[in-house]
Amino acid sequence: MADLPDASTSYELLARMALIRRFEEEAGRQYQRAKAGGFLHLAIGEEATIVGTTSVMREEDYLIGTYRTHGHAIARGTDPKRVMAELFGRVDGTSGGRGGSMHIFDAERRFMGGYGIVGGNLPIAAGLALSSDFKGEDAVTVCMFGDGASNAGNFGETMNLAALWSLPILFLVENNLYGMGTSVERHSAQTDLSKKAEGYGIHGRRIDGMDVMAVRESVTEGLRLAREERRPTLIEAFTYRYRGHSAADPEVYRERDEVEEWRQKDPIENFARRCIEAGVLGERELQEVRDKAEATVLAAVEFAEASEEPPLDTLYENLYVLGEDEGWYAVDERSPEPHRGEHESEMPDAARELAEAGAAYATEDDRPRPNPATHGDAQEGVEPEVAEEVEEAAD
Amino acid sequence: MAELRMREALRDAMAEEMRRDEAVLVMGEDVAVFQGAFKVTEGLLDEFGERRVRDTPISENTIVGAGVGAAMGGLRPIVELMTVNFSLLALDQIINHAAAIPYMFNGQARVPMVVRMPGGGGHQLGPTHSHSFEALFLQVPGLLVACPSTPADGKALLKTAIRDDNPVIFIEHESLYGARGEVPDDDEVLRFGEAAVRREGGDVTIIGILKMAHTAADAAQTLADKHGVEAEVIDPRTLRPLDLDTILASVRKTNRAVIVEEGWPHGGVGANLATLITEQAFDYLDAPVQRVTGADVHMPYSRRLEQAAIPHEEHVVKAALAALEGSI
Numbered sequence: 202m203a204d205l206p207d208a209s210t211s212y213e214l215l216a217r218m219a220l221i222r223r224f225e226e227e228a229g230r231q232y233q234r235a236k237a238g239g240f241l242h243l244a245i246g247e248e249a250t251i252v253g254t255t256s257v258m259r260e261e262d263y264l265i266g267t268y269r270t271h272g273h274a275i276a277r278g279t280d281p282k283r284v285m286a287e288l289f290g291r292v293d294g295t296s297g298g299r300g301g302s303m304h305i306f307d308a309e310r311r312f313m314g315g316y317g318i319v320g321g322n323l324p325i326a327a328g329l330a331l332s333s334d335f336k337g338e339d340a341v342t343v344c345m346f347g348d349g350a351s352n353a354g355n356f357g358e359t360m361n362l363a364a365l366w367s368l369p370i371l372f373l374v375e376n377n378l379y380g381m382g383t384s385v386e387r388h389s390a391q392t393d394l395s396k397k398a399e400g401y402g403i404h405g406r407r408i409d410g411m412d413v414m415a416v417r418e419s420v421t422e423g424l425r426l427a428r429e430e431r432r433p434t435l436i437e438a439f440t441y442r443y444r445g446h447s448a449a450d451p452e453v454y455r456e457r458d459e460v461e462e463w464r465q466k467d468p469i470e471n472f473a474r475r476c477i478e479a480g481v482l483g484e485r486e487l488q489e490v491r492d493k494a495e496a497t498v499l500a501a502v503e504f505a506e507a508s509e510e511p512p513l514d515t516l517y518e519n520l521y522v523l524g525e526d527e528g529w530y531a532v533d534e535r536s537p538e539p540h541r542g543e544h545e546s547e548m549p550d551a552a553r554e555l556a557e558a559g560a561a562y563a564t565e566d567d568r569p570r571p572n573p574a575t576h577g578d579a580q581e582g583v584e585p586e587v588a589e590e591v592e593e594a595a596d
Numbered sequence: 597m598a599e600l601r602m603r604e605a606l607r608d609a610m611a612e613e614m615r616r617d618e619a620v621l622v623m624g625e626d627v628a629v630f631q632g633a634f635k636v637t638e639g640l641l642d643e644f645g646e647r648r649v650r651d652t653p654i655s656e657n658t659i660v661g662a663g664v665g666a667a668m669g670g671l672r673p674i675v676e677l678m679t680v681n682f683s684l685l686a687l688d689q690i691i692n693h694a695a696a697i698p699y700m701f702n703g704q705a706r707v708p709m710v711v712r713m714p715g716g717g718g719h720q721l722g723p724t725h726s727h728s729f730e731a732l733f734l735q736v737p738g739l740l741v742a743c744p745s746t747p748a749d750g751k752a753l754l755k756t757a758i759r760d761d762n763p764v765i766f767i768e769h770e771s772l773y774g775a776r777g778e779v780p781d782d783d784e785v786l787r788f789g790e791a792a793v794r795r796e797g798g799d800v801t802i803i804g805i806l807k808m809a810h811t812a813a814d815a816a817q818t819l820a821d822k823h824g825v826e827a828e829v830i831d832p833r834t835l836r837p838l839d840l841d842t843i844l845a846s847v848r849k850t851n852r853a854v855i856v857e858e859g860w861p862h863g864g865v866g867a868n869l870a871t872l873i874t875e876q877a878f879d880y881l882d883a884p885v886q887r888v889t890g891a892d893v894h895m896p897y898s899r900r901l902e903q904a905a906i907p908h909e910e911h912v913v914k915a916a917l918a919a920l921e922g923s924i
Binding site for chain 2: 291320354389
């Protein structure tokens with residue numbers, strides 16, 4: 202077992218993990234309150250894999266992940282307020298409310314995104330690594346993805362390219378044992394995922410992703426190999442999500458005992474206990490960590506609540522990057538005048554009318570969200586009241 | 597008749613066809629043990645077992661490709677893609693292979709496969725999970741494209757799709773899975789290329805697909821209640837083949853057309869249909885064909901922005917009134 206670092210580093214590791222845990226719990230609560238919408242994938246249980254990795258990365262290194270990356274952004278230094286505001290779909294969110302939970306991004310901290318498509322981030326990671334290599338920079342790209350993504354075609358294609366071009370990249374599989382509701386044994390013929398890139402010349406190793414120190418040790422070595430020797434490697438970190446795949450997961454595919462068993466390996470509690478036993482941290486610091494996480498997360502919710510909805514006239518902004526030349530209009534045939542975002546400061550009237558008519562349907566819904574687990578219905582469809590009428594009209 | 601939800605009607609269609617034909621099998625991500633991401637395949641594993649209801653890895657192009665091969669080998673696979681969005685990963689197999697194989701091998705092989713996929717916006721799922729790709733698939737020769745809006749149509753069209761010897765893109769709408777409707781108990785199938793006239797009227801023709809078939813019907817009711825306008829509402833039900841005759845007959849009667857879809861405006865279903873109407877019924881039109889579409893952006897996550905980007909009843913009412921301008 203790796204030695205504990207000094208008191209301030211240990212404190213920081215614990216604080217980051219505790220903050221992510223508390224943030225995710227609160228995100229789940231806000232989802233139940235219907236303040237956050239869409240799909241919500243929580244990383245509760247996976248904090249050591251996240252924080253262990255980011256804690257040994259340099260500022261200039263790139264990190265890219267999946268649709269379960271609130272914690273990755275926070276671990277990289279993104280203000281939890283801005284992540285929460287994104288979940289609320291507000292203008293102060295990391296993507297101004299455009300992306301939502303699955304698409305967190307913070308260019309300033311080189312957190313290159315959350316992506317909603319499984320395996321979509323792998324080739325992009327290779328490209329980021331190419332950009333660093335091309336420019337003669339020292340940065341390494343860390344690409345994190347789930348066990349399920351190791352079956353996507355992008356996995357093999359990216360491994361080959363990374364090895365072929367000797368890219369400064371580290372792949373890290375967050376193996377939480379399930380690709381959505383399908384266990385590793387049922388989705389991958391090779392269940393030792395660390396071996397899946399060997400045929401491409403990329404060596405792998407398996408580590409305990411619940412142990413923040415083990416993650417730090419392995420990632421440190423992986424970063425070194427990528428940075429100094431241009432050798433991509435693959436780390437398979439065993440971890441576990443205590444919650445379902447998304448908030449809409451009835452979890453019929455796993456036993457409660459299994460969840461309990463993994464809770465015994467809790468990355469935060471175990472690390473805290475080690476720190477206490479080694480005398481690196483005291484009970485007072487532990488309490489302080491908890492209190493700070495609580496205060497930070499509550500402030501994040503307050504901030505998100507207070508943040509404005511994105512204005513309608515920003516609808517077309519950032520669809521295209523605009524050059525100096527004016528006069529090419531590519532946006533929305535429904536309102537042919539130039540749009541805001543096309544060198545215009547105002548949305549054209551036709552587009553504004555269309556947007557306002559639509560936005561009027563976005564009524565605030567504060568009712569508690571039905572729990573899909575107890576309702577046994579993963580995606581409760583909206584029931585249009587007209588359905589029966591249409592049926593009658595058809596007869 | 598039984599009242600069923602869309603998801604139950606689709607499930608029944610698959611179950612009945614699996615009982616009828618041993619060559620029918622279902623495969624896709626989380627379709628078996630998990631019972632389907634949207635619970636459309638609920639109960640199929642229990643009844644038909646792992647041989648015929650198969651969980652797959654997250655490998656869309658390969659799942660569809662395996663479906664193509666299985667179909668060429670004599671099976672009738674139903675491939676479920678968890679959402680329309682993920683079909684983008686499988687476009688190579690859908691377009692370069694499934695759609696092309698019968699033609700490029702001069703009829704020596706056939707691909708009797710159904711690829712089911714739900715799409716549409718409205719659930720704050722953001723830019724990568726809210727697509728409407730009816731127009732994209734509509735463009736590809738060799739594919740059939742179904743887009744049912746009621747449980748009865750969903751069941752009858754899916755049964756037809758399974759029995760058909762062509763690759764069928766079967767597009768479902770996430771918001772309609774919970775919609776209820778009467779579904780015939782008997783073994784009813786519905787031919788592709790037969791539009792449904794949901795409501796008769798002489799003033800304007802409104803054509804809507806999937807969820808927008810319901811929005812079109814809502815708008816027609818409002819037009820009648822508040823504006824004294826009698827709209828004829830048509831749900832094409834399949835886009836390829838398209839029942840253009842029913843649409844043209846209606847337009848020749850009403851002299852005005854509004855087309856409603858959730859997809860993007862450029863090259864959309866409405867763009868295609870407007871061209872067909874203009875080409876074939878130009879002399880009957882008293883006003884330009886109106887299109888109501890989704891906004892020309894990637895679906896924003898924010899609730900208000902998302903609703904601003906989706907077509908609603910009010911848009912349809914306004915478009916119909918614009919088509920009628922000067923005549924009421």
